[in-house]
Amino acid sequence: MIFTINYSLYLVFTLFICCDGMATNQVWNQQTKLQKRPWVKSRLTRAVYLRKLIIGNSPASIIDHPYQVLLMINGKPKCGGSIIRSNFILTAAHCIHNVKVHQLQIRAGSTDRTLGGQIREIQEMYYPDDKFNIDTYDFDIAILKLVEHLVFNEAVASIELPTPGREIKEHDMAKATGWGMTDPLESTLPKILQVVKLPQISTSSCRKYYGNLISERMFCAGYEEGGKDTCLGDSGGPLVANNTLVGITSWGGDICAQAGKPGVFTKISFFREFIDDIINNKII
Known part of the structure; x- marks a missing residue:
């Protein structure tokens, strides 16, 4: 399902969380925001914003992703x-x-x-x-x-690991999987594994979106126009291309699936x- 951000709903949801955050905190043991980059959130700590775990997702079976x-x-x-x-x-x-x-x-x-x-x-x-x-x-x-x-x-x-120093192949498709919130107005989590397909973005190209925040140990995956992304609860999970584990879900922009803010992943080959x-x- 493709997710379109609605900013009026975002404000309502922020108030909802402020007033009824206990349920969300029971599900997710949230950490503090990043201090030096308040506009950047990890894929662990983003529940207080309007987002889902896997944006543009579809249900998946563990048989297809046994790792x-x-x-x-x-x-x-x-x-x-x-x-x-x-x-x-x-x-x-x-x-x-x-x-x-x-x-x-x-x-x-x-x-x-x-x-x-x-x-x-x-x-x-x-x-x-x-x-x-x-x-x-x-x-x-x-x-x-x-x-x-x-x-x-x-x-x-x-799951197979990439060879040492293997570079990310620009635009090659990869799959991210995980569990987490699929409705911004509900604090419950889906029981079933979710999957989303994302094109890979090289380290140098990723700097187009985040500048020097992107180190040689990072790369991106996502669409210029947004709409599909990883998010809350995906942290630490796999990004797999050609049956190889190429990335670890790490962080991204403050709104998941936002245009011009693809997800950022740890580069395993490094x-x-x-x-x-x-x-x-x-x-x-």
């Missing part, structure tokens, strides 16, 4: 993630920033975010804490090591050495 997981904090849905090994999950650093390991769980192998599949506790979490910047979202990548391996089947499988060192037990 997708739901990341939970204290039992509540928080972010997405991707299976890269039977005991390793890739997500965004801002999803686990200031969170303790014992607070984390993942659910894999279920189209329905509320039941079924395999739930696993987290043993260790790794992210470049000496480089990750909560203000700029640079180095927005994290790896979770599971206490118990996942059992692979048709609904649970790993971090292959970091990922390989962890999953190959070189860093423990």
Whole structure:
């Protein structure tokens, strides 16, 4: 469904959230806004604006996206993630920033975010804490090591990683998946996984929209005219092209699916050495 922004409705919804924010806070444990870029919001913290999780979305089956997981904090849905090994999950650093390991769980192998599949506790979490910047979202990548391996089947499988240094192919289509709010006037979340197709935008082209906020570790995906996008709750989730995990949902403009403000993703090919060192037990 293509979503068109209505600014009068936006003002009403802002008042609605101010007066009835408790329900939303029960669903999403929101963090503070980005301090240095108040007009830019992460795909985790954008519930107080008029937006959906996947804009221009359609329902999806976990069978078609078996690498997708739901990341939970204290039992509540928080972010997405991707299976890269039977005991390793890739997500965004801002999803686990200031969170303790014992607070984390993942659910894999279920189209329905509320039941079924395999739930696993987290043993260790790794992210470049000496480089990750909560203000700029640079180095927005994290790896979770599971206490118990996942059992692979048709609904649970790993996703291929890009080769080191692989460049983003301009305009190549990619798929983003996730769960989250699909109606700006409701605080409930959809139970079923959603998917949206987005054209990739290279790092250099992405700077056309965000200037020097885009580092070499970032790229964009979306349409010049807007209408389709990732959003609230998608943070940490996968962007997949040609059966390869090319990006991690990270941040974007203050209104999802806004024209001239495509979603911004962490470029996984930049971090292959970091990922390989962890999953190959070189860093423990």
